[in-house]
Amino acid sequence: xxxxxxxxxxxxxxxxxxxxxxxxxxxxxxxxxxxxxxxxxxxxxxxxxxxxxxxxxxxxxxxxxxxxxxxxxxxxxxxxxxxxxxxxxxxxxxxxxxxxxxxxxxxxxxxxxxxxxxxxxxxxxxxxxxxxxxxxxxxxxxxxxxxxxxxxxxxxxxxxxxxxxxxxxxxxxxxxxxxxxxxxxxxxxxxxxxxxxxxxxxxxxxxxxxxxxxxxxxxxxxxxxxxxxxxxxxxxxxxxxxxxxxxxxxxxxxxxxxxxxxxxxxxxxxxxxxxxxxxxxxxxxxxxxxxxxxxxxxxxxxxxxxxxxxxxxxxxxxxxxxxxxxxxxxxxxxxxxxxxxxxxxxxxxxxxxxxxxxxxxxxxxxxxxxxxxxxxxxxxxxx
Numbered sequence: 001x002x003x004x005x006x007x008x009x010x011x012x013x014x015x016x017x018x019x020x021x022x023x024x025x026x027x028x029x030x031x032x033x034x035x036x037x038x039x040x041x042x043x044x045x046x047x048x049x050x051x052x053x054x055x056x057x058x059x060x061x062x063x064x065x066x067x068x069x070x071x072x073x074x075x076x077x078x079x080x081x082x083x084x085x086x087x088x089x090x091x092x093x094x095x096x097x098x099x100x101x102x103x104x105x106x107x108x109x110x111x112x113x114x115x116x117x118x119x120x121x122x123x124x125x126x127x128x129x130x131x132x133x134x135x136x137x138x139x140x141x142x143x144x145x146x147x148x149x150x151x152x153x154x155x156x157x158x159x160x161x162x163x164x165x166x167x168x169x170x171x172x173x174x175x176x177x178x179x180x181x182x183x184x185x186x187x188x189x190x191x192x193x194x195x196x197x198x199x200x201x202x203x204x205x206x207x208x209x210x211x212x213x214x215x216x217x218x219x220x221x222x223x224x225x226x227x228x229x230x231x232x233x234x235x236x237x238x239x240x241x242x243x244x245x246x247x248x249x250x251x252x253x254x255x256x257x258x259x260x261x262x263x264x265x266x267x268x269x270x271x272x273x274x275x276x277x278x279x280x281x282x283x284x285x286x287x288x289x290x291x292x293x294x295x296x297x298x299x300x301x302x303x304x305x306x307x308x309x310x311x312x313x314x315x316x317x318x319x320x321x322x323x324x325x326x327x328x329x330x331x332x333x334x335x336x337x338x339x340x341x342x343x344x345x346x347x348x349x350x351x352x353x354x355x356x357x358x359x360x361x362x363x364x365x366x367x368x369x370x371x372x373x374x375x376x377x378x379x380x381x382x383x
Contacts, residue, residue: 083219085144085146086149086214086215086220087215087220087228089143089145089153090211090215090228091228093152093211094230096139096156096160097203097231097233098231101231103132103235104196104234104237107129108237110125110129112250113348115318116252116326119179122175123175127171129167129171130164133163137157137163137164148214149210149211152206152208153207155207156207159207162198166195169188169189170189170192173185173189173192178251186253186255187244187255189251190241190242190247193242196241199235199236211230212230245333248314254314270310270367271309272309272310272368273368273369273374274308274312275304275362276303276304278302278376279300279302279303279376280301281301286378286380287378288378288380290378291383292381292382292383294351294382298346298347299344299346300328300345300347300360302345304332304342305338305340306335306340307338307373311335311336312335314332315331316331316362316363317331317345317361317363318361318362319347319358319359319361322359324352326347327348330343330344331343343362353382353383354382356381356382357377361375362374362375
């Protein structure tokens with residue numbers, strides 16, 4: 001072989017790019033095992049409509065449940081807030097009425113001692129009671145009132161306003177009632193007592209009932225050991241205060257009634273008068289040197305006879321401990337001519353221990369001229 005002769009080269013394998021058709025077949029063929037022939041891929045199947053509707057229903061139900069839960073939670077919070085507001089309101093009313101009742105107690109204690117107390121001091125005490133009533137009314141008007149208690153609030157404020165009005169009037173009338181010209185003032189004070197009675201009706205029959213109804217509607221227990229307390233009591237201690245004769249007796253002054261204005265059922269002209277027969281203590285007629293227990297305040301029984309020709313009304317009996325401010329009064333509603341009756345007079349406070357003179361008397365009635373037998377003085381020893 002010649003140096004210039006070349007060896008035969010191995011045959012060159014020509015790389016052929018796959019045809020477009022075969023490429024398309026491979027790209028669409030199945031990648032799995034099997035025959036070499038490619039298979040077409042199917043398009044993904046859509047979920048059935050029933051499945052879609054089920055999923056949507058579940059989502060809607062979850063949304064509804066969430067809304068209900070939220071609504072219940074909000075309603076529970078509102079209900080709890082309403083209960084708390086009602087309870088707070090009821091507690092405030094309880095406190096205000098408690099203070100009003102205390103004002104009443106202090107007022108009527110002062111009036112019961114008015115006959116043996118300086119008129120100016122009594123007037124100051126009544127003015128203080130009026131000031132207290134004004135403060136109580138202002139507190140009531142400032143209360144935060146739940147919607148369910150609006151009706152009760154209206155009646156509460158009106159009741160407290162009536163009490164204030166009565167006390168304001170009373171403050172201007174009490175000193176005249178304790179003076180010489182007391183008849184008209186006592187009449188006006190008796191009218192003020194009617195305002196106090198009206199306030200009790202307004203509070204107890206309307207304010208309390210509507211407040212209790214509101215509390216029950218909110219499922220709040222009322223009264224008892226664990227319930228919300230409701231303050232009862234009343235401002236006017238007794239309907240006796242609606243009688244002029246009773247008011248006069250409590251104030252220690254004599255008043256008359258009837259068209260004649262004389263305290264007598266008959267004409268003023270003619271023989272009028274009452275006589276004090278005796279004074280007794282614990283069933284024993286008193287005489288000088290008698291021993292009397294000072295505490296509790298003693299009660300003396302006066303025997304009185306109508307010695308005139310007419311029936312006398314609103315006859316005032318009085319017992320006082322001479323040298324002190326201690327006394328007591330009582331009114332005999334009516335004594336027929338010639339009749340003898342008794343009048344039990346209790347001192348308004350206990351007298352001091354020691355020797356004193358008590359003066360028992362039956363005050364003159366209009367038309368009475370002879371007063372020689374209207375009173376008795378007895379020396380006693382209080383122990």
